[in-house]
Amino acid sequence: MGEIITNQLSKRFGELKALNRVDIVVQRGSVFGLLGPNGAGKSTTTRLLSTVLKPSFGTAQMGEFDIIENPVKVREITGVLPEEGSHTLYPSMTAYQNLEYFANLYDVPDEEIPERIEELLTFMELWERKDDKAGELSTGNRQRLALCRALLHKPKILLLDEPTSALDPIAAKRVRELILSLAKKYGQTFFINSHNLSEVQRICDRIAILDEGQILLTGTTSELRQKLRAKQEFVIRIVGDIKKAEFVVSSQHFVESVKTGVDSLLVTIENPTENNSQLMRDLLNAGVNIVEFAEEEASLEDLYLEVLKGGDN
Ligand SMILES: Nc1ncnc2c1ncn2[C@@H]1O[C@H](COP(=O)(O)OP(=O)(O)OP(=O)(O)O)[C@@H](O)[C@H]1O
Ligand SMILES: [Mg+2]
Known part of the structure; x- marks a missing residue:
């Protein structure tokens, strides 16, 4: 009511x-x-x-x-x-x-x-x-x-x-x-x-x-988190050729952005629940040794900033 x-x-x-x-x-x-x-x-x-x-x-x-x-x-x-x-x-x-x-x-x-x-x-x-x-x-x-x-x-x-x-x-x-x-x-x-x-x-x-x-x-609160989850950041840490890993990741259509570090990639993935296993498979098939594939902790703050950024356009 x-x-x-x-x-x-x-x-x-x-x-x-x-x-x-x-x-x-x-x-x-x-x-x-x-x-x-x-x-x-x-x-x-x-x-x-x-x-x-x-x-x-x-x-x-x-x-x-x-x-x-x-x-x-x-x-x-x-x-x-x-x-x-x-x-x-x-x-x-x-x-x-x-x-x-x-x-x-x-x-x-x-x-x-x-x-x-x-x-x-x-x-x-x-x-x-x-x-x-x-x-x-x-x-x-x-x-x-x-x-x-x-x-x-x-x-x-x-x-x-x-x-x-x-x-x-x-x-x-x-x-x-x-x-x-x-x-x-x-x-x-x-x-x-x-x-x-x-x-x-x-x-x-x-x-x-x-x-x-x-x-x-x-x-x-959970709906807002859900919306945020539709596009989520992941950290992929690897041992070996980071350039090769970057190439595999960035050639996926559902990957929105990739930031490359020394041994890790920060990747924004659309619909991760559907797409993560595909990405992992492709990395393994390319011979990339994955040591970590973890969700970046997202908060309402990220959503808030994201929404406000969108509002400026
Ligand atoms: N009495 C008033 N006369 C003229 N403009 C006003 C008046 N009160 C508020 N404003 C303007 O209306 C807008 C909204 O102000 P408001 O105080 O509602 O914002 P707020 O979200 O509470 O901000 P804050 O987080 O700073 O408290 C602002 O641009 C403010 O300058
Ligand atoms: Mg106020």
């Missing part, structure tokens, strides 16, 4: 099409990752979905509400960590006071406020800092506090713009675990903007790659 559905969602800033007819569906209780380089339109998407900005064209449904027709309802069911999340806290108020203030603003029932704040601050390992002024916390701790604020009213949907960008690796891991456990336990839906490919790969069910306001590719 779609919890976030964008329909031709678009935003112009003057002549600039910051977001151009974006269609995304995020299933309830899933974790969705929006990846893209600087200026791709990720934060603009978050701002539109959180009703801070109005679309120039198109719209989106958040839960059962339309962002244009029902922005107040959308805000009630949405928790937001904006890009400059930590700057939206009140610096002269303590961590605790900040959360108390926002809990009231979000209409969290009075009797639940102290417990909710303690639970969140404890989880984020900020309880000891509850009486520190937000403005005097480190950047990472401010970001954790901003995350607590986004979660305060137990929103159904969380829009997190680069949630771990200011966090150290341990805190970042903790936030990832939190996201996964919340999605599982409460069925909360997460929409995460990120540059961090390995992070997205680890926690997101589905991923979209955005560039210059347009979605270039979307799919599950």
Whole structure:
């Protein structure tokens, strides 16, 4: 069931099409990752979905509400960590006071406020800092506090713009675990903007790659890996005449490129599952002594770069 559905969602800033007819569906209780380089339109998407900005064209449904027709309802069911999340806290108020203030603003029932704040601050390992002024916390701790604020009213949907960008690796891991456990336990839906490919790969069910306001590719993590596998790099290490091996390899129609080293070849092969055995047979028949024929470990990062490169053409 779609919890976030964008329909031709678009935003112009003057002549600039910051977001151009974006269609995304995020299933309830899933974790969705929006990846893209600087200026791709990720934060603009978050701002539109959180009703801070109005679309120039198109719209989106958040839960059962339309962002244009029902922005107040959308805000009630949405928790937001904006890009400059930590700057939206009140610096002269303590961590605790900040959360108390926002809990009231979000209409969290009075009797639940102290417990909710303690639970969140404890989880984020900020309880000891509850009486520190937000403005005097480190950047990472401010970001954790901003995350607590986004979660305060137990929103159904969380829009997190680069949630771990200011966090150290341990805190970042903790936030990832939190996201996964919340999605599982409460069925909360997460929409995460990120540059961090390995992070997205680890926690997101589905991923979209955005560039210059347009979605270039979307799919599950394994679908994206599958696409990458259609053209895979292999390392072939041999003992003996490398020039002969190069000749055999480069004369195959399914070999897209060959880079030759001292005793190894880096070969890009189309449909390797079908073609690898043929290549190996031809090498053996030519008398090449193969000592290694291994798949180069490919990551989402390779795919991401490949897709973006294609987008430039
Ligand atoms: N308020 C605004 N007025 C004019 N242009 C804007 C405004 N906000 C964003 N833009 C432009 O829209 C484009 C998309 O910006 P956006 O902040 O959404 O990118 P992003 O993907 O979040 O990038 P980053 O990874 O750097 O955070 C950029 O070219 C940006 O300069
Ligand atoms: Mg951004």
